[in-house]
Amino acid sequence: MYKNCIKPILFLFNPERAHHVAFFALRLFLRFSFLKKTTTAWFSNTSQATGTKVAGITFPNKVGLAAGLDKNALLIDELTCMGFGFIEIGTLTPKAQPGNEKPRLFRLPKDQALINRMGFNNDGVDAAVVRLAKRKNKNVVVGGNIGKNKITPNEQAVQDYLICFHALFDVVDYFVVNVSSPNTPNLRDLQEKKPLTELLNTLQKENEKKENRKPIFLKIAPDLTDTQLKDIIEIVVETKIAGLIATNTTTSRSYLKTPTTEVEAMGIGGLSGKPLAQRSTEIIRFLRAHLPPYVAIIGVGGIHSPADALEKIQAGADLIQIYTGFIYEGPALIKAINKAITKA
Numbered sequence: 573m574y575k576n577c578i579k580p581i582l583f584l585f586n587p588e589r590a591h592h593v594a595f596f597a598l599r600l601f602l603r604f605s606f607l608k609k610t611t612t613a614w615f616s617n618t619s620q621a622t623g624t625k626v627a628g629i630t631f632p633n634k635v636g637l638a639a640g641l642d643k644n645a646l647l648i649d650e651l652t653c654m655g656f657g658f659i660e661i662g663t664l665t666p667k668a669q670p671g672n673e674k675p676r677l678f679r680l681p682k683d684q685a686l687i688n689r690m691g692f693n694n695d696g697v698d699a700a701v702v703r704l705a706k707r708k709n710k711n712v713v714v715g716g717n718i719g720k721n722k723i724t725p726n727e728q729a730v731q732d733y734l735i736c737f738h739a740l741f742d743v744v745d746y747f748v749v750n751v752s753s754p755n756t757p758n759l760r761d762l763q764e765k766k767p768l769t770e771l772l773n774t775l776q777k778e779n780e781k782k783e784n785r786k787p788i789f790l791k792i793a794p795d796l797t798d799t800q801l802k803d804i805i806e807i808v809v810e811t812k813i814a815g816l817i818a819t820n821t822t823t824s825r826s827y828l829k830t831p832t833t834e835v836e837a838m839g840i841g842g843l844s845g846k847p848l849a850q851r852s853t854e855i856i857r858f859l860r861a862h863l864p865p866y867v868a869i870i871g872v873g874g875i876h877s878p879a880d881a882l883e884k885i886q887a888g889a890d891l892i893q894i895y896t897g898f899i900y901e902g903p904a905l906i907k908a909i910n911k912a913i914t915k916a
Contacts, residue, residue, distance in 0.1 A: 574902030587677040587686065595647060602650045612653045615903045626890045627787035627814035627868045629745055631713050633657035635881070635909050638872050638893035639717035639748065639791075640688075644695045645703040652712040655906040660893065661700060662717030663750045666735040668696035669721055672755065678838040682829040684876055684900050685845030687838050688821065689755045692719050697739045704743035716744035717791070722756055729762060730774050737775055746786055749775065752793035752820040754842045760793060765803045772811040787814035787868075794819035794851045794873065801855065805862050815868030817893070818855045822848055845896035849874025853887045860888025876901055878912030885913065 582590040602608045623630050636658035637651060645661045652659065671693025678687045694700075697718075704714065718736035720729040737747060749772065751762035762768055772790065779785050790813060792804060808816060821842025825835055828847060852873025859869055871889030875881050876897040884892050897905055 574904060579900075579902065583679070586675065587679050588674065591677075598647060598650050602653060608653055615653065615655045615907055624891070627746065629713055629787065631657045631891060632711060633910050634885070634891045634913055635906050636660060636870070636891060636893040637898065638895040639663055639715075639750070640690070641895055641898070643693070645700040645707075648704070648707045648712065648714065649709045652709045654903040655910065656712060658713035658715060658891070660715035660717050660748060662694070662748070663692050663719040663753065664694050664697045664700050664716065664736055664740070665692055665719055665721045666697055666732050667721050668699070669693065676841070678841070680828065680830045680835070680845070683845060683847050684896070685828075685843055685847050686896050686899065687841040687843050689839070689841035691722065691755045692753065697736045701739050701743055713745045714743075715746045715748055715789075716740040717748040717750050719750045719753065719756065720759070726758055726761055726767065730771050733771060733775060734778060737778060741782065741786065744786070746789060746814070747775075748789045748791050748817060750791050750820070752791050754793070754821065754823050763793065763796070763800070763804070765807065769807050769811065772807060772813055776811055776813065789813065789815050789817050789868070789870065791817040791820050792855075794822045794848060794855060795824065796855070798858065801858055802862065805859065808867055809864065815870065815890075816859060817870040817872060818859060819848070819852045819873050822851065844873070845900070846874045846876055849880060853883055856884060856889050857887040876905070878909045881909040882912055882916055885916070
């Protein structure tokens with residue numbers, strides 16, 4: 573139904589408008605309890621999908637929604653009906669910010685991909701905290717993806733991450749430190765060894781002061797070299813964070829089917845979707861080969877089918893996330909992946 577009826581209608585709108593239309597329709601449709609129950613039964617149907625424990629958290633299933641789709645925690649309950657085992661909100665910043673100028677989100681249908689330069693547009697961490705405190709469904713695991721405001725210089729970035737960490741602590745199950753988005757100026761500089769070690773150590777010290785510590789993950793870029801990945805591995809072991817999310821969007825435009833002139837007209841931004849699949853899997857495989865077994869890996873990038881998901885898991889991912897695949901394939905993808913994982 574999604575691919576034949578809903579998707580063609582949504583794709584008539586520009587991508588960002590389609591996002592808002594879809595959110596409005598989903599919220600309206602699932603206002604009625606009987607429709608919510610029917611939707612949950614149809615799309616979720618994860619009775620065969622067994623829970624899995626990762627980083628001390630029991631996830632209902634291994635399929636999560638990547639950060640970026642529900643930045644502001646607007647539809648946690650509604651998206652849970654689609655069968656996700658976990659939902660990652662954000663990226664959130666201390667202060668609300670509008671993000672980059674529009675247009676800033678583009679489809680590449682020939683490549684089953686997206687290019688975005690959203691720029692951490694969000695309502696601010698406090699608004700998300702209020703919404704999360706009111707959510708009804710407590711079964712789904714929620715992650716908080718945190719970043720810094722655009723106007724905050726890198727020298728003061730740690731404070732932004734601390735503000736978000738403390739604000740979200742009681743309403744999320746795990747944290748994700750985002751220093752890998754290509755759409756905030758100089759943000760990726762924080763992936764360098766010294767500033768990243770300082771940032772993660774500071775967050776861990778605050779984490780240790782809590783009675784119930786929360787797992788902290790680091791989301792990394794797919795554009796890192798092997799040498800940089802080895803530095804990341806050293807930092808993960810040193811700071812004792814729970815794991816890595818591999819990967820964020822790429823700045824590469826290699827091997828696209830979309831004509832170069834069209835791609836260039838879209839401008840800068842992070843590319844997600846099918847073209848990212850191979851590189852993301854390569855990084856997961858590299859990380860798994862070099863990381864201690866207790867360090868968790870969440871695989872994301874180019875998952876558009878159950879086979880794509882299984883490839884990530886076989887490469888070493890403990891959990892997987894989807895985003896662009898969800899846009900192109902619809903909620904049936906979640907159910908199909910869960911069935912495939914159960915049978916594997």
